[in-house]
Amino acid sequence: MEATILRAAEGIFAEAGFGGATMQQIADSAGLPKANLHYYFPTKEALYRQVVQQIFDIWLHAADSFDDAPGPAEAIGAYIDAKMEISRRHPQGSKVWATEVMHGAPVIQDYLETTLREWTADRASVIQTWIDEGRMAPVDPYQLLYMLWATTQHYADFGHQIETLNGGRPLSEDDWDRAKATVRQIILRGIGLGPAPLPAQGQPG
Amino acid sequence: MEATILRAAEGIFAEAGFGGATMQQIADSAGLPKANLHYYFPTKEALYRQVVQQIFDIWLHAADSFDDAPGPAEAIGAYIDAKMEISRRHPQGSKVWATEVMHGAPVIQDYLETTLREWTADRASVIQTWIDEGRMAPVDPYQLLYMLWATTQHYADFGHQIETLNGGRPLSEDDWDRAKATVRQIILRGIGLGPAPLPAQGQPG
């Protein structure tokens, strides 16, 4: 029963944000009277907190793809694939997270300052080691991580815009494959792990 | 007077979203009685529409950097710089736009289907021409544009998260320079317009 409510709440919070969502909408979406929500979750904020926490856990699990790889190309490539797949399968959760952060993380600020900060520092350290060993191009590890998050989550958070630019149709299987491949290709080549660049050309002007 | 209200509204809408923002908050932020807002803007939605439209115009102006350049490296590099600068100077506007799109663009769907669709198709066509002429690596132009939007706007939309991971301090001048340089470097090298990749190495496993 909690799961039913959480699923409905995730969708409504993603569509309307915390302030815009109403308990009535969530109750209707879950097919329950409004009072039942308050039976399982004392307040609207408690329900919201659970929804955000769910998404945070999904993010953290994507780290496994990163940690289990032998080198930078495999690690970052697999991480991109994992994050893209999450954007595809849990777009609503990603939107709830994005909205929460954009509003200053009033509910999950403590997670940002503890779990996420440690997670990020650890991976940045691994990336720096690869750079020091000459296994990838020297780039700021934090900015690289931000780019990975930005590019992959964009397909969830801005999915509506992408769908509109795709002729109003959801991305097909092929569209998703092409998106994944392009992100992987540009990022990996961008950090020195791809094919050779084009030969220099004279540019007018 | 309209400008004062719009400036205050942008901040409140960015912090709380459309549903979470109240006319009272906007009035307080603007230093006006609530009734005056309704004198200049008939409804909350009309005020919100103006705020979103303002941001949309700022986005479109960033296209000048793209259009005025002689080739792909200059065009995309200048576009990244322009978009990063917008993220720095107008982070609230970017957040309002992001929230609007995440909620399904209920107010500006027509802009997505007309102006943005045409803008995107035009630039994708230019990129495809550069690819056909061998002036940059063959990548899906739409996915490249999405990556440019995602990476640059991330610094505005997720600015709070970045600031938290930056030790709770706003990005310094140097931080912004490093961010800009990293994004430019990775993207440009990622589309074949940078230095050579690292020599292939044996990877364990």
Add this chain to the structure above:
DNA sequence: GTCTATATTTCGATAGAC
């Protein structure tokens, strides 16, 4: 044009029967 006061609606949350 600007303000105070208020009408009207809708929200989150609860009471209490079953």
Add this chain to the structure above:
DNA sequence: GTCTATCGAAATATAGAC
């Protein structure tokens, strides 16, 4: 555990004096 009915607070929007 589940429902109907409702309370009290807060929201948008307006009326009307100045």
